């Protein structure tokens with residue numbers, strides 16, 4: 087029996103074998119990236135190229151090992167080695183710097199933190215029985231674990247806030263906010279997105295609804311929005327503040343299972359008047375085989391949170407179950423979309 091997908095040519099077989107073996111060692115890439123992040127190689131290259139020996143001297147690490155890691159990263163476009171063995175910044179290396187507005191350094195430190203890689207190492211358990219690997223390894227669901235582990239909480243919230251800082255301008259500009267009214271950001275983190283929306287829309291007032299520990303780190307003390315915001319502490323599974331014209335759930339629902347997401351949506355639905363709108367801001371999984379960040383993050387979500395990235399029909403169904411109607415899906419310049427919903 088012949089199968090059209092079976093490689094027959096030696097070159098095809100060699101390419102398939104090379105792909106699978108390369109993918110089998112794919113975990114080396116985030117490990118190497120983490121070394122570069124932790125030693126701040128990008129920061130040390132800001133004032134010009136340096137050899138691995140010079141970088142090792144500056145960072146206090148083993149020079150030959152650092153050279154091998156940087157040579158490997160250069161194969162992925164992070165740093166470039168010249169013929170004099172000096173390493174240079176590349177566009178992908180620049181985003182690892184701390185001193186640029188588009189820095190993903192803290193987000194990459196979060197995504198390569200043991201909270202993520204240890205959980206991903208147990209992906210097979212998650213697939214076999216549907217359990218959340220993080221909970222087994224760390225002894226509690228992620229947000230409960232963060233309550234007890236200050237350093238991990240700092241790593242998590244800084245990584246998420248810095249990711250938000252990069253995308254929030256594009257998201258805020260993608261939606262036509264009303265000239266007046268109240269916006270309530272449910273699970274809004276330290277409030278970077280709310281601050282951006284309020285700064286762009288001087289007639290709006292805002293409420294940052296979060297857990298107490300996160301509210302203590304809020305970023306709303308900004309002259310541009312003075313007197314137009316307040317914070318509210320609470321549990322979004324139980325209740326959401328009333329009186330909002332626009333409710334926002336940005337990068338929240340993907341942390342949770344359908345059952346838990348439904349509880350959050352029901353709490354928000356209960357708080358909404360018939361004129362209010364809900365903006366769910368999350369990645370939407372597209373159909374087809376093409377790569378998309380949502381398909382990547384989706385696999386991480388199942389080992390860490392019992393969460394998931396969703397397709398548009400899945401969002402529509404979830405919203406409908408909470409008494410909400412999906413009106414439209416608005417793309418943003420980043421990986422997330424704005425799903426606008428009204429009361430059904």
Ligand SMILES: C[S@@+](CC[C@H](N)C(=O)[O-])C[C@H]1O[C@@H](n2cnc3c(N)ncnc32)[C@H](O)[C@@H]1O
Pocket residue numbers: 229246247250272273274275276279295296297300320321322323335336337338341
């Ligand atoms: C992935 S973060 C997203 C933060 C922010 N919306 C953003 O896009 O950057 C999820 C947020 O949900 C908050 N959260 C988790 N459980 C919560 C609860 N039970 N009640 C209120 N907020 C909660 C967390 O503190 C965290 O800031």
